[in-house]
Ligand SMILES: Nc1ncnc2c1ncn2[C@@H]1O[C@H](COP(=O)(O)OP(=O)(O)O)[C@@H](O)[C@H]1O
């Protein structure tokens with residue numbers, strides 16, 4: 010695998026929730042086109058770090074961020090950054106599948122519709138093309154092609170989570186952030202979604218938060234271990250689990266932090 | 268094994284006693300409602316006829332119908348809603364979707380809750396000062412319905428805010444993460460999923476307005492008018508005030524007349540409530556999450 014260019018780079022990233030500091034000087038380089046997983050005990054700041062990468066943290070008025078986060082070479086905390094454009098480029102999948110309470114079709118087309126000016130509205134045929142492309146890419150097309158107008162919230166959780174991935178794709182993101190995307194799913198669904206994520210590798214840069222070490226081990230190329238808001242270790246997944254450099258990493262993967 | 272001990276029996280006895288207590292309390296609560304309704308129907312029904320609804324009062328309001336009052340009440344409530352619903356919904360959207368969580372927002376919220384508790388006679392005085400005198404609307408339909416609108420505004424805001432907050436936060440996050448603005452999120456997801464709840468909630472809360480007397484008495488409702496109002500600057504009769512008048516102010520009113528007026532008034536409120544509850548039940552069945 011030749012993945013050399015850096016897709017996401019954080020430098021001296023610090024974050025406070027009010028007076029509570031949740032991230033400390035995080036310096037991280039995430040390579041383009043591979044799957045990088047963030048692991049660490051609950052509360053160590055994985056979700057917080059992930060949420061800095063599309064700046065969705067900011068809707069909480071009491072969050073303060075310092076340092077920089079570059080995505081594809083651009084500082085996303087710079088003054089001139091337009092959040093709508095950033096979030097087109099950086100998709101996010103949540104812990105609980107959260108399809109919108111509209112039809113499957115409208116879910117997939119939601120992003121395209123809000124980002125297309127009225128004048129350039131896609132024709133019916135173009136929309137169908139986008140729809141089919143996205144649903145095929147997440148292996149959902151054959152499953153749902155006969156009920157595209159059904160409400161998305163009636164799908165099974167596995168299908169819902171795949172749909173949540175599918176609705177990012179028409180926007181052609183370069184980075185996809187996933188916050189424990191399988192933790193609400195049963196083992197079989199987990200396997201299916203993991204398989205999908207693995208298939209998307211190469212096309213997208215994927216940052217995957219997980220508290221499940223087996224999942225990190227199975228489903229990622231590189232692994233970042235975090236503890237109490239600090240980045241402790243970042244190496245290839247195989248190395249991290251076999252020869253951790255830091256004793257705290259070793260303690261964690263041996264289950265000493267729970 | 269598994270047979271009751273004396274302690275179990277004692278516990279059962281206590282629990283049955285409490286069950287009975289709560290049941291009695293509940294019945295006590297329902298009883299007055301039943302009595303009132305029965306009384307109204309039994310004594311008021313003889314007065315009700317199409318003519319009663321569609322004719323003018325006659326012979327010093329001791330006979331005839333209630334048409335101008337009925338129409339006036341419908342006018343006043345409709346116009347009050349026209350003012351308070353758009354304003355209240357807009358304010359609620361701002362407070363629930365946009366306002367930052369700071370001391371100012373908290374003070375505004377507190378003020379709204381307290382405003383809902385202000386006695387209607389105080390609103391009446393405010394209406395006289397503001398609409399009748401300051402804005403120069405005189406005692407008129409306009410002044411009266413604006414006063415009613417101000418009075419209902421806090422309940423509209425609270426009912427709307429509750430409906431908005433019933434829309435799961437996860438939907439909003441999903442939209443924001445796709446780059447939607449707050450307005451796109453509200454317009455495409457939040458409102459479509461709460462507007463029915465908002466409207467039914469608002470009607471349910473506001474139907475009470477139909478029965479209010481104090482706020483309209485000094486601002487636009489008249490004792491008796493032999494003709495219908497021609498513009499919003501005219502006064503109007505209203506059912507609530509008419510009931511007060513025929514029940515206490517006019518001599519020699521036949522017994523069934525005030526009960527008839529009351530029955531119509533309660534009927535209007537009940538019909539509005541029933542429609543709104545039916546609508547809500549229907550929509551809940553269609554709920555998508
Ligand atoms: N919205 C918030 N407000 C205040 N503190 C928060 C908020 N979200 C997370 N935190 C705190 O920040 C720390 C990191 O949380 P989080 O990033 O969710 O951890 P993880 O995803 O690794 O479990 C925790 O101590 C948590 O309590």
Ligand SMILES: [Mg+2]
Pocket residue numbers: 055056057188
């Ligand atoms: Mg988390």
